[in-house]
Amino acid sequence: MKINLKRLNKDYHFETVNERGDVVHLDNKTDAEPKGASPMDLLLRAIAGCSSIDIVMILKKQHLELEDLQVEVEGFREDGAVPNVFKKIQVNFLLKGDVPASKAKRAVDLSMEKYCSVSKMLEKAAEINYAITLNGELIN
Incomplete structure (x- = not known):
C-alpha cells in the first residue's frame, strides 16, 4: 500500500493519491474554508x-x-494535549433491514473485536465503545 501527497497551495491543502488513483484532499481544520478532511x-x-x-x-x-x-463516530480528545490524540471513540451503528438481531450483533461484534484493522490499531491508543441499533431498537 502506497500513498503520495502533494501540496496544492501555500497553506495546508494537500492532495493524496493511492496506487489505484483514488484522491482524498486534506486540509487544516482551523482554516476558514477547509478544502479537505483533517488527518x-x-x-x-x-x-x-x-x-x-x-x-x-x-x-x-x-x-x-x-x-x-x-455509522456515527465521535472521537474525544484531551484539550490542550500535545500530541492531541483520541482518548475515547464512540461508534454507533444504525442498521435497518430484515436481519435477526442476533446476526446483526454478531456481525458488528466480529468486525469491532476481530476483523476491522482500523479499530484494532486504534484500540491500542484509545478506548473504543460501540452501540448497535437495528430497525430503531438498541440491541446492545
Whole structure:
C-alpha cells in the first residue's frame, strides 16, 4: 500500500493519491474554508468504513442484506494535549433491514473485536465503545 501527497497551495491543502488513483484532499481544520478532511477526521472515517465493509461482508455470507447501514463516530480528545490524540471513540451503528438481531450483533461484534484493522490499531491508543441499533431498537 502506497500513498503520495502533494501540496496544492501555500497553506495546508494537500492532495493524496493511492496506487489505484483514488484522491482524498486534506486540509487544516482551523482554516476558514477547509478544502479537505483533517488527518484525525480521516481516522474516524476509516473506522466507520472498515467496520461497515466487514459488517456487509459478514451478513452477505449469511445471505442477509441490509436496507440501510449508517455509522456515527465521535472521537474525544484531551484539550490542550500535545500530541492531541483520541482518548475515547464512540461508534454507533444504525442498521435497518430484515436481519435477526442476533446476526446483526454478531456481525458488528466480529468486525469491532476481530476483523476491522482500523479499530484494532486504534484500540491500542484509545478506548473504543460501540452501540448497535437495528430497525430503531438498541440491541446492545
